[in-house]
Amino acid sequence: MTYPYVVREILSRYPHIDPSDISKRLRHSSFVDLSKRYLYFEVPKAACTQMKELLRLQHGAPPIQLFVGKLMETRREMFVHARENVPLPSLVDLDDATQKEVLESDSFFRFTIVRNPYTRLVSAWKNKVVPCEPGCERLYLEIKGRLPDMHAKELIAFDEFVGYLQARGDLSEADPHWRCQVDHLFLEALSFSHVGKVEDMAATLARFQQHLGLAEPFMMGRKNVSAPVGLATYNQDLADKVYSLYQEDFERLGYNRDSWRDGQSAIPTTPKAVIPEARFYDEIIERNLIISGLYVERERLRADLKRVSRLHLLPLVNALASFRRRIVSYEGDERSHTILDDHLMARLSQKLDVILKLIKGDFVYLDYPVYGNVGDLMIWAGTCALFERHRRKPLGQYSRQNIGKGARKNLEKCQTICFGGGGNFGDLWPDHQKLREEVIAAYPNKRIIVFPQSVHFGSKDVLQKSCEIMKRHPDLHIFVRDRNSLAILQEQGIPNLHLCLDMAHALWGFLRAPKATQEAPLYLLRRDKEEGHLPASARRSNSIDWDNLFEGPTAVAFEFGRHVIWRDAGCGNALPASAVWAFVSRMIIRRAVSLFAPHSTIVTNRLHGVILAALLGRKVIAYDNSYGKISSYIDCWLRDIPNVEFFRDL
Numbered sequence: 001m002t003y004p005y006v007v008r009e010i011l012s013r014y015p016h017i018d019p020s021d022i023s024k025r026l027r028h029s030s031f032v033d034l035s036k037r038y039l040y041f042e043v044p045k046a047a048c049t050q051m052k053e054l055l056r057l058q059h060g061a062p063p064i065q066l067f068v069g070k071l072m073e074t075r076r077e078m079f080v081h082a083r084e085n086v087p088l089p090s091l092v093d094l095d096d097a098t099q100k101e102v103l104e105s106d107s108f109f110r111f112t113i114v115r116n117p118y119t120r121l122v123s124a125w126k127n128k129v130v131p132c133e134p135g136c137e138r139l140y141l142e143i144k145g146r147l148p149d150m151h152a153k154e155l156i157a158f159d160e161f162v163g164y165l166q167a168r169g170d171l172s173e174a175d176p177h178w179r180c181q182v183d184h185l186f187l188e189a190l191s192f193s194h195v196g197k198v199e200d201m202a203a204t205l206a207r208f209q210q211h212l213g214l215a216e217p218f219m220m221g222r223k224n225v226s227a228p229v230g231l232a233t234y235n236q237d238l239a240d241k242v243y244s245l246y247q248e249d250f251e252r253l254g255y256n257r258d259s260w261r262d263g264q265s266a267i268p269t270t271p272k273a274v275i276p277e278a279r280f281y282d283e284i285i286e287r288n289l290i291i292s293g294l295y296v297e298r299e300r301l302r303a304d305l306k307r308v309s310r311l312h313l314l315p316l317v318n319a320l321a322s323f324r325r326r327i328v329s330y331e332g333d334e335r336s337h338t339i340l341d342d343h344l345m346a347r348l349s350q351k352l353d354v355i356l357k358l359i360k361g362d363f364v365y366l367d368y369p370v371y372g373n374v375g376d377l378m379i380w381a382g383t384c385a386l387f388e389r390h391r392r393k394p395l396g397q398y399s400r401q402n403i404g405k406g407a408r409k410n411l412e413k414c415q416t417i418c419f420g421g422g423g424n425f426g427d428l429w430p431d432h433q434k435l436r437e438e439v440i441a442a443y444p445n446k447r448i449i450v451f452p453q454s455v456h457f458g459s460k461d462v463l464q465k466s467c468e469i470m471k472r473h474p475d476l477h478i479f480v481r482d483r484n485s486l487a488i489l490q491e492q493g494i495p496n497l498h499l500c501l502d503m504a505h506a507l508w509g510f511l512r513a514p515k516a517t518q519e520a521p522l523y524l525l526r527r528d529k530e531e532g533h534l535p536a537s538a539r540r541s542n543s544i545d546w547d548n549l550f551e552g553p554t555a556v557a558f559e560f561g562r563h564v565i566w567r568d569a570g571c572g573n574a575l576p577a578s579a580v581w582a583f584v585s586r587m588i589i590r591r592a593v594s595l596f597a598p599h600s601t602i603v604t605n606r607l608h609g610v611i612l613a614a615l616l617g618r619k620v621i622a623y624d625n626s627y628g629k630i631s632s633y634i635d636c637w638l639r640d641i642p643n644v645e646f647f648r649d650l
Helices: 007-014 019-030 048-058 076-081 094-106 117-129 136-144 158-168 198-211 236-245 246-253 257-263 279-312 312-326 339-350 375-391 405-414 430-444 460-471 481-492 503-507 552-568 576-596 607-615 630-638
Strands: 030-033 038-041 109-114 195-199 363-366 396-398 418-420 422-426 447-456 474-478 497-499 522-524 603-604 619-622 644-646
Touching: 007 019, 007 094, 007 375, 019 030, 038 198, 048 076, 048 522, 076 396, 109 198, 109 279, 158 236, 195 198, 195 619, 236 246, 246 481, 257 312, 257 644, 279 375, 339 503, 375 422, 375 503, 375 607, 396 405, 396 497, 405 430, 418 430, 422 430, 430 460, 447 481, 447 630, 481 497, 481 630, 503 607, 552 576, 603 607, 607 619, 607 630, 630 644
Parallel strands: 038 109, 109 195, 363 396, 363 418, 418 447, 422 447, 447 474, 474 497, 522 603, 603 619, 619 644
Antiparallel strands: 030 038
């Protein structure tokens, strides 16, 4: 493959960088005006917002377009960073001859602006990290182990952030807001006429004005002001750490190692606060997390629309959406949760974040449910919600029924294979266990993660044979939903076991129902081989099970989704099977919500009847299934939820 001239020049000096990454960086950061003969190369957190506003002003650009490209901004003015809003080409948009002229001609003014690494890093921490701007959620997960709590928030301190960067080591390919500036600029390959400094912007603007032949000085707009976090005061130890991280920036860009001292004697007096700082950050972080979720949902909808449009399924999907709106249409959202329920359920949902830390590189998700168990559909929906919330997109998602050519190709390509959670680990539902064992045996060089499961083997021989297969895999990680399951596998010597709650808890905050209108309980009782023993007082002739949901439009959508999945396996996984089934699953879950909604109390021996009722704030009277799954789960995770009551005197 032949790369553009500028990419070849950079590769000759930076051969370790992927060419596509070079092109991407150039496309975003370089701005060329051929008529006025200049190149500006931006450095994030070094007056780049001001400079783009200036370039727009010089070219009479139209008003800023919002929500363009893939940017996820929280302020309208920050969409200035979208290429569409600065009407200049990048270096890679030009032909090779023009690129060569821009880089080598003496008549071109090639300039950039850099910043003291000490203050630049503080600015990135204040503006991006602490307020949990979209894209920075992963930092809270990696540094604090969770997203900020809903109420009392534990912010990332500056020294914690520096320690995190130290642990990463090489910052040449880090986030551009704290990437080493000399690496970001390809300083060895691009011959700049002028490298200006934020600390002396007037000199750079004067050079630029002189090059353009302007008589009047530039009128600069407002600066990108940092949020009011308490001053991140340096001390010698912290300064030494930052210097070691950015030593090349200090030496190549001419910044003094001791310049951190310059600001220490100039700590401003604290202005009178309009609102307390803790409350300010509570409001900002909550806003940013909601905004991040909306951007994720936008990208998911765009992807779904693109897939269904390509296969001419859009009219059918629109019809299904219309059916769903007719089935579930609520006025308002009068949640019946208590404050204590809200707090406890929210804290439970955050415990799932630990699973994502084990996923390395690209991954594939296997064994999503293609059957009418609403609980398993909730597990998958919760899993998808967790992926989307943290921007972890699998190479592909496949059920047992559609592992075809495309799936096998992605299994070979990925680094991690994830199996869906649920209650099918064991010999009660052997098809699922067989698939897990086959994949574990076939891919010894992949990391394999089993999402939270309940374990039950009726046969000790089957248990031992299965565990022998699992123990041979060097990088297998299994999450279990209760302590009984944990004990079963521990006794067999299975390593890398983790106790974690059900994936359906990731739906916390996504499901809505109006205030209950009926005091009479809803009885949701199993009719399968996990039914177990129920006392006479719990039995009702009018009880229902999940299969009661599958009628009318829901049944039509269900059969259509299954048909797409069956066809997908035979055509090399070319169909958008998982997207279609995700739509059908959401439709069925909403149908379950509409069934629960009128009732203030749910009586059930289904685990996800318990979880769904708890998510909706309903009172739950729970009975056990055939092998103690529900009692084990409640004892482990839900015993402190006031609305959940387990009936033990069978």
